[in-house]
Amino acid sequence: MDLTLKIWRQASAEEKGKFVNYQVQNISHDASFLEMLDILNESLVTKGDDPVAFDHDCREGICGACSLYINGRPHGPDRGITTCQMHMRNFQDGETIVIEPWRARPFPVIKDLMVDRSAFDAIIQAGGYVSVRTGGVPDANAIPIKKRDADLAMDAAACIGCGACVAACKNASAMLFVSAKVSQFALLPQGRVEAQERVQKMVAKMDELGFGNCTNTYACEAECPKEISVANIARMNREFLAARIAAPKE
C-alpha cells in the first residue's frame, strides 16, 4: 500500500514544531506500524535527511516506550494494543495518516515524536512502592490472598506506564495511571499497611507536576492499551478520602 504520512517534526523542546508530509510506497499489510516508520527512516537516512525520532523498544506491547498519537488517537485506531502491535492492515491504501507526539504539559516534547515522561517516575518515587527491604520477609504463602483480590490487583498492575491515558485526556489527567498503582497495592495485604500515606503522597506529587483533574470522560480507559478500568479511579478516590478523614490534623 502507498501512504501519505503527516508527521510532527520538532528539533527540540525549545524550538517550534510543524507537520511535514512524507510519502511511503509498497508497504505490506503485514508490516507493523513501527516497521513502516523504519522504512521511512531508512529512506530518509539514505537521502541524508534527519530521520524521525520516536520512542520504541520491545515491540511486543509491554515496555510502554512507544507513544504515538495516530489520526487523533493514542496508539492508533485499534483497541487494547500499543502502537508497536498495530499492523498496517488497519489502514487503507492511499490513506493519509497523521502522526503526533503525546500532547500534555507534563510530557514536554524532546524531539519529533519523543516526549519526556519522567513525571510518571517521579510519582512512583513519591510513594508507589511497598517499603520493604531486601531480605527478612515472611514466607510467600504466609498471608493468603483472596484470588479475586489478587486478580483485581493484577488487572491494575498490568499498566505499562505509556502515558496514553494522559494524552487521551482533555485535562491531561494522570488519574488512571496513579490509580492503577494505588489500587494494586491497596488490594493486597502487603500494600495495605501504608496505603493511606501512599495515596496522599502520590496524589500530591501528581498535582505538583501539573497533571489535570479527572472529569469522568473515561477517554483514558477507552484508549488504554492494557484496558485498565476507571473503577481504579473510583477506588483511589475512596482511598484518598478515607485517608484524609483518618489522617490526624497537623
Add this chain to the structure above:
Amino acid sequence: MGKLEAKIPQGPLSEKWTNYKAHQNLVNPANKRRLDIIVVGTGLAGAAAAASFGELGFNVKAFGIHDSPRRAHSIAAQGGINAAKNYPNDGDSVFRLFYDTIKGGDYRAREANVYRLAEVSNDIIDQCVAQGVPFAREYGGLLDNRSFGGAQVSRTFYARGQTGQQLLLGAYSALSKEIGKGSVKMYTRRDLLDVVIVDGRARGVIMRNLITGAIERHAAHAVVLATGGYGNVFFLSTNAMASNGSAIWKAYKKGAFFGNPSFTQIHPTCIPVHGDYQSKLTLMSESLRNDGRIWVPKFAEDAEKIRKGQMKPTELNEDRRDYYLERRYPAFGNLVPRDVASRAAKERCDAGFGVGTTGLAVYLDFADAIQRLGKHVIEARYGNLFQMYEKIVDENPYETPMMIYPAVHYTMGGLWVDYELQTTIPGLFAAGEANFSDHGANRLGASALMQGLSDGYFVLPYTIQNYLADQIRVPAFKTDLPEFEKAEKEVNDTIARLLSINGKNTVDSYHRKLGLIMWDYVGMARNKEGLMKAIGMIQELRDDFWNNVKVPGRNEQVNPELEKALRVADFIELGELMARDALSREESCGGHFREEYQTPEGEALRDDVNYTYVAAWEHKGEKAEPALHKEPLVFEFIEVKQRNYK
C-alpha cells in the same frame, strides 16, 4: 591480567554459600556511606542490585538506556520464574532445581553457582510477594504453580503471561523507593561507551547522554554491569530493539574475559519470520507448551498442500499428523528443553514437513486443551498471548493452530565471572544475562528471571562487600585522572570517525547482513567449514562498515542512527568472537550444536573428556586473535550423564 580463579568456597555443596556469607568481609555502616557503586543497566539484575545497595547505605549511581527503568527488556519475559518451594508437594527440592538446571545446561555450568541459585530461589518469591507482586493464586489464597520445559515438577510461579513485567515493576518500585530517598541517583537515557580502569581496577565509566550527546565521566569504587544479553547480534531476535552487547564488549576490550560467547539460546516457540522489512521477532511463551501440542503433517504431500494454501491444518486427521516431540521424547513430550525442541523443529522443516508460506513453521495446537478444559480456561491462562498472536499474524489461535518457529532469544554466554560475580578485572562485576554464570550451554525456561533477581537481590549485596571491605581507605575518585581523559578521548574519536565516514549504506543494512551470517553459520546448527567462512565474512563486513556506513547528523543531538552505529560496530566484533568460540568447541552441547558431533538419533554429542570447561576469551588487541583460557568444570556432587529426555 586476571587469572581464572573461580573462588568456589570449600565444603559440601549445600553449605558453600552459608560458609561464604559467614566468613566474608563486610563494610560497616559508616564506611558504606563513603563508598560509591555504579550500576549500569536497570533491568531485573541491575534494579534489584541498585535498590539493595541503596538500602545497605552505599552511594549508588544507576544508569539505563531507556527513559525509565521500568522499560528494561526484563519486562518482556512472559512465562514465569522458578523456585524450589515445593508448594505443590510434587517432589521438588533445592537439589532437584539445581540438578535440573545443571542437566538442562548440558553440564557446562559451575556446580556451586547453580546450587546457590537454587538455594536463593525461594527467597526471591518471598521478596517479590512482600513487594506486592500479584502472582497468580488459587482459590484458597495460596500461590499457584505451572510447569516448564526440562522439569517434571511444577515449580514455576507466574503473573498471567506477564511475569517479567510484574517482577521488573517490583524491582523498579524498590529502586524508586531508594531514588526517592536519595540513596540511588538514577541517570536515564545513557549508553555506556567505555569502562575506565585505574591501577588495574574498574573505577568508572564513560557515558553518552542520548538526549544531548554529552560525553560524561562517572567514577566509583566498584562498577556493576547488568546490561543484559547480546542476542541482537543476530539482528532478528526476541530481544528489544535497544538491547545490545556494547557494555560487556567494552569491558572485554579493557581486559575482562568473555565466557562461552557462542552459547546462544534459540527459543522454539516464536512467531515465524514474515518479511524482509521485519524488525524483530516475537516470542510466544514456553508456558504454552503446557497445553499446546506441537505437530507437523506426517506426509510431505500434505505439508506441501498446506504451504500452497490448498489445505487447512484443521482438515488433517490425527493419523495424518506427526506429534514429533511426543513421538521422539515420550517422557517429557512437548516439555523438552528449548534446545531440543528447537532442533527438532528445524529437523522436521529441513526434511520438508514445515508449514506456513515459507515452510519454516510448525504447529502449536490447542484444540485438545480447549476441548478438555474449555475455551475460558485457555483464555484465562494465555489470553494476552493469544491476542498478541492474532494481532501479528491475523489468525485466531482458538480456531486454527498457531504457527511457530525457533528464534534467537537469550545468550547464556557473557562476561566470565567468579563465584562472587566479579570479572577478571577487580572491582568490575557482571550480573544477570550479562554474565555467563549459571545456565551452561542451555537455559531452562523461567530461569532467567530467577538468575537476574538472585544476582541482584541476594548475591551481589554480599559479594560486593567482600571486595569493598578493603577499599574503605580509598577516597572518592575524581574524574580528572588521566585514565578518564584518555577513555573519553577515545570515545570522542570513535564518534567523530563514525560521523565522518558518510558512506552509502545505512547502519541497519550492516546489522541485517551480520544477522544473516550469524543465523546461517553460527545459529542452530554449526560446522567447521561454515564457521571459518563466517569469520572471514564478518571481517569483510567489518572493513566495509568502517568505510561505507552512513551515520547522519551530529553527536550533540538525539541521534538514534549514531546510537545504532556504535552498537553495531561492537556487534560485528562480538559476532566474530562467537564464531571463534563455536569453532574451537569441537563437541555439541546444549544450544551449541556442531553437525559433526551428534548421536545416530541426531542428539547433541558431548565430549566430556576434552570440553568440560568454560571457554574464557581474552582480548589481545585490535585485529589480533584472542586468547582462549579454560576454566575446568569439576563435578563433585552429581554424575555427568548423557542428557536424556526420552
